[in-house]
Amino acid sequence: MEQRYYQKDIETMSYEEMKKLQSEKLVKQVKHVYDNVPYYRNLMDEKGVKPEDIHGIDDLHLLPFLSKADLRDAYPYGLLAKPLSECVRIHSTSGTTGRRVVAFYTQKDVDLWEDCCARAITAAGGTNDDVCQVAYGYGLFTGGAGLHGGSHKVGCLTLPMSSGNTERQIQFMSDLGATILCCTPSYAAYIGETLKEQGYTPDDIPLKAGIFGAEPWTEEMRRQIEATLGIKAYDIYGLTETSGPGVAFECSEQTGMHVNEDHFYAEIIDPDTGEVLPEGEKGELVFTSLDKEAFPLLRYRTRDICVLSRKKCSCGRTLVKMAKPMGRTDDMLIIRGVNVFPSQIETVLLKEGYQPNYQIIVDRVNNNDTFEVNVEMNADQFTDIASELLMMEKKLAGAMKTMLGINPTVHLVPPKSVARSEGKAVRVIDKRKLI
Ligand code: ADP
Ligand code: ZN
Numbered sequence: 318m319e320q321r322y323y324q325k326d327i328e329t330m331s332y333e334e335m336k337k338l339q340s341e342k343l344v345k346q347v348k349h350v351y352d353n354v355p356y357y358r359n360l361m362d363e364k365g366v367k368p369e370d371i372h373g374i375d376d377l378h379l380l381p382f383l384s385k386a387d388l389r390d391a392y393p394y395g396l397l398a399k400p401l402s403e404c405v406r407i408h409s410t411s412g413t414t415g416r417r418v419v420a421f422y423t424q425k426d427v428d429l430w431e432d433c434c435a436r437a438i439t440a441a442g443g444t445n446d447d448v449c450q451v452a453y454g455y456g457l458f459t460g461g462a463g464l465h466g467g468s469h470k471v472g473c474l475t476l477p478m479s480s481g482n483t484e485r486q487i488q489f490m491s492d493l494g495a496t497i498l499c500c501t502p503s504y505a506a507y508i509g510e511t512l513k514e515q516g517y518t519p520d521d522i523p524l525k526a527g528i529f530g531a532e533p534w535t536e537e538m539r540r541q542i543e544a545t546l547g548i549k550a551y552d553i554y555g556l557t558e559t560s561g562p563g564v565a566f567e568c569s570e571q572t573g574m575h576v577n578e579d580h581f582y583a584e585i586i587d588p589d590t591g592e593v594l595p596e597g598e599k600g601e602l603v604f605t606s607l608d609k610e611a612f613p614l615l616r617y618r619t620r621d622i623c624v625l626s627r628k629k630c631s632c633g634r635t636l637v638k639m640a641k642p643m644g645r646t647d648d649m650l651i652i653r654g655v656n657v658f659p660s661q662i663e664t665v666l667l668k669e670g671y672q673p674n675y676q677i678i679v680d681r682v683n684n685n686d687t688f689e690v691n692v693e694m695n696a697d698q699f700t701d702i703a704s705e706l707l708m709m710e711k712k713l714a715g716a717m718k719t720m721l722g723i724n725p726t727v728h729l730v731p732p733k734s735v736a737r738s739e740g741k742a743v744r745v746i747d748k749r750k751l752i
Contacts, residue, residue, distance in 0.1 A: 320569070320633050323439040323471065324432065327579050328634045332627070335635070339582055340373030342607035347371045347380070350613055353398040356391050357615070374582065377605065378593050382586075382616045388418045388558065399423055399611040409457040410557040410656060420557050421611040427466065429608065430560040433577045434467025434553075437566030440575070440632070441526040441551045443497050445472030448523075452486055452500035452508070453531070454654075455479040459561025460531050464499040467563065473497065480504055483511050491522055498527045501654050502534035502542065502550075506684030509545030519547025528553050530562055532651045533642060535750070538684070539571075552641065558617055559604050565639050570631050573638035582607055583637060584616070585625055588646045599624050601646055602639065620646045650745065652679055653686045655723045659744045662690060665716045671698070674735045677725075680748040688725045690717065693735045 322328045330338070348368040350357045360381045361367070370379055388396065397404075399421070406422040422430070443449060449468040453460030461479055468475040476495060478486055486508055489495065498505060505527055512522065524546055530553035542550045554574050555562035564581050565574035576583045581604050585594045588601040602623040606613045621642040630638065650657045663673045674693035679686060692713065700706060706729055714727040736743070 321439050321442070321444065322634070323436040328436060328575070328636060330579075330635055332635065335578065336374055338579055339607055340375075342579075343374055343377065343582070343605070344368075344371055346605075346607055346613055347615065349610075350398055350615060354396055356387070356395045360387075377582065377584070377616070380605075380616050382591060382603065382618050383614055384618050385418070385558075385620070392417070393419050396612060396614070397421055398613055404611050406462075407457075408459045408462065408557055408561060418557055420560070422560070423610045426560065426609050426611050429580055430463060430563060431466030431470050433560070433563030433566075433580060434463045435470035436467075436577060437528055437551070437553050437563055438464070438467050438471045438473065438497065438499075440566055440568045440634075441497065441528050441549070442569075443468075443471050443473055443526070447471075447473040447496045448476060448494050449473035449497040449499065450476040450478055450486070450490055450495035452478045452480050452498060452504060453562075459555065459557050460499075460501070463555070463561040463563055464528065468497075468499075483508060487512060487515065487517075490524065491517075494523045496523050496525050498524055498546070498548070500527075500529060501531050502529040502538055503532065503653070503681075503684050503686065505529050505542050505546065505550070506538060509542055510683060513545055519545065522547070524548045526551065528566075530554055532654055541684075554639065554642070556619060558612075558614055558619075559606055560609065564604065568630065568632035568634055572630075573626060573640050575630070575634050575636035576625075576639055578637050580607055580609070581605070583625055583639060585623065586618075588618075588620075588622075596625055596627055599643065602642070620649070622646060648745065650677070650679060650747065652688050653723050655721065657688075657721055657723070661720050662717060665713070665720050666692060669713055669716055671695070671713070675744065676735055676746060677744060678746045678748070686749070688723065689728060690725045691728045691730050691735060694729050694732060696732050698729075699732055 351368045364381045366379050403423050404421045405424050408420050410418045451464045455461030465477055525548055527548050527550045539550050551567040552574055553562045553566045555564040565576040567574050584603040585600040586603050594600045602619045602621045604617050605615050622644045623642050624640045626638045648659055666673050671692055676691045678689045710727045710729050718724045
């Protein structure tokens with residue numbers, strides 16, 4: 318494939334030049350953050366670092382880390398580095414109350430984020446001759462807005478479908494000749510199956526590429542999607558905290574994602590000691606946003622386990638590559654694209670009068686996540702009258718839906734039937750084998 322770049326100078330910049338650019342941006346960013354965000358100033362003062370100590374990217378390790386707990390502490394405005402009057406957008410993570418993170422954007426922040434997505438679309442072969450169907454959710458979720466903006470920047474004819482209504486997705490895809498599809502990999506697989514059921518073959522639809530991310534997916538799933546849709550499927554990575562999708566994107570080589578490191582500097586650390594690990598070693602991925610204005614995060618711990626590589630890439634890009642995330646350092650699950658923490662389920666159980674004896678079982682059937690929760694009744698609650706059980710299960714499932722935003726299937730089970738463990742309780746059985 319002929320290589321096209323959206324911002325060639327940056328995407329193919331030499332390592333030395335990139336380091337220089339990153340260093341200049343970092344020095345400015347640290348000063349901006351120190352001067353405007355008391356929360357950061359305190360963290361830096363506690364660590365005894367001043368903006369004057371940071372002369373370039375090699376000094377980054379002197380700065381304190383920032384964690385999701387800090388983001389929650391500072392909710393909603395505590396990390397804001399620009400006046401609200403200069404902000405034009407808010408997005409939020411899929412997590413729910415207590416776990417929700419809100420991110421703010423100035424127009425410049427939106428621009429650079431959209432540039433990142435435009436790089437991803439271009440790397441997937443997108444040009445102004447393409448019709449780009451954006452089937453990520455629109456709204457607070459970053460997926461829709463990010464790829465939508467990127468698609469505009471590339472000059473694609475943009476189909477802002479949002480997710481859902483699969484019949485209509487297929488109709489538009491076919492009638493309006495979509496050539497690029499952007500959505501979560503599980504939704505892409507679902508669209509593929511539906512197309513097959515309706516008697517379409519890959520030759521009947523003009524799609525040539527897909528940009529899929531926001532959740533883990535396997536190589537096997539990639540091959541399956543590529544075959545059912547007749548496309549090349551590209552991975553894209555991001556998180557709301559750093560802006561959204563487009564922090565890293567895949568190129569024609571499909572061996573990891575190039576990090577847009579002129580905007581987001583990546584480090585790999587030992588999650589236990591915080592020590593920075595050399596290239597090629599596995600650890601926790603940490604990002605510093607080098608030039609975001611409104612919500613700039615310095616050394617943000619993503620809790621994604623990952624590896625970085627500077628091996629030469631056949632696409633000509635010199636941007637460092639990150640592997641597919643290989644797991645998490647916390648217990649967060651991503652079910653149907655929504656972040657779920659076992660602790661949230663526990664909170665609901667306690668509130669509803671149950672003991673925290675439960676097990677979460679997640680699987681993937683026909684490319685859709687299934688989500689079951691087995692909950693033990695205590696002796697007083699126990700009943701074997703089917704209609705009563707059903708009612709109790711429905712009530713509990715409703716309470717979980719309110720907390721999580723997605724619907725589990727709840728099974729109430731007899732007292733003492735959830736296996737006890739002597740060590741750490743096995744609360745989650747994830748059969749999806751995504752890693
Ligand atoms: P978003 O709203 O962009 O999905 P969240 O903050 O809700 O962002 O979730 C971000 C997390 O989603 C990441 O930390 C990572 O664990 C996961 N994620 C995003 N993209 C990918 C991807 N391409 N592959 C694997 N995991 C991903
Ligand atoms: Zn490449």
